[in-house]
Amino acid sequence: MKKKHLEIALERLEGFTNPSFQREQYATPASVAAEMLYLAGLRGDLGTVCDLGCGTGVLAVGAALLGAKAIGVEIDAEALAAARRNAKKLGVDVDFIRADVNSVDLKGIDTVIMNPPFGAQKASSGDRAFLSKAQKIAKTIYSLHNQGSVDFVRSFVKPCIVQEVYRIPYPMKRCFEFHRQDIKIIEVELYRITCQ
Numbered sequence: 311m312k313k314k315h316l317e318i319a320l321e322r323l324e325g326f327t328n329p330s331f332q333r334e335q336y337a338t339p340a341s342v343a344a345e346m347l348y349l350a351g352l353r354g355d356l357g358t359v360c361d362l363g364c365g366t367g368v369l370a371v372g373a374a375l376l377g378a379k380a381i382g383v384e385i386d387a388e389a390l391a392a393a394r395r396n397a398k399k400l401g402v403d404v405d406f407i408r409a410d411v412n413s414v415d416l417k418g419i420d421t422v423i424m425n426p427p428f429g430a431q432k433a434s435s436g437d438r439a440f441l442s443k444a445q446k447i448a449k450t451i452y453s454l455h456n457q458g459s460v461d462f463v464r465s466f467v468k469p470c471i472v473q474e475v476y477r478i479p480y481p482m483k484r485c486f487e488f489h490r491q492d493i494k495i496i497e498v499e500l501y502r503i504t505c506q
């Protein structure tokens with residue numbers, strides 16, 4: 311499947327009905343998901359894939375569309391129900407698990423794909439917990455972070471290694487009252503991290 315076709319398919323998926331500001335629930339844009347997944351596919355990293363904090367399942371469903379055995383982990387029951395509907399809508403099998411990232415126990419994961427909370431609202435529940443879990447369960451990690459996070463990510467993931475960093479535009483749609491624009495383009499960094 312071409313990247314553009316993947317993006318078009320992912321555009322059809324439903325997002326959060328009642329996103330949580332505290333959990334930093336922003337739907338991963340289809341363009342960003344397609345970029346991440348296409349890159350993972352080119353690198354041969356789409357075997358057994360886990361989307362930590364999968365939200366409404368965009369990354370997990372997209373990985374399954376590209377032939378991966380996909381697992382999605384999410385604590386929010388409403389978001390998980392939407393993720394299941396999204397998988398059904400596109401006719402793919404994804405194993406969705408309702409669990410907290412810190413407590414989920416997974417084995418046999420080749421790659422973690424994730425758009426974790428950046429920790430803008432609460433650092434202790436942000437990307438650190440997701441990066442820690444990803445390092446414990448996978449050999450390869452694809453993760454989105456705020457622009458300017460390179461030093462933090464490189465230091466935090468040691469002894470794992472940041473192999474590649476891509477800056478990509480992230481069209482953030484209005485989803486909270488304080489948002490002033492329908493769509494605001496921010497720059498994010500996509501990391502490919504490998505662990506021994």
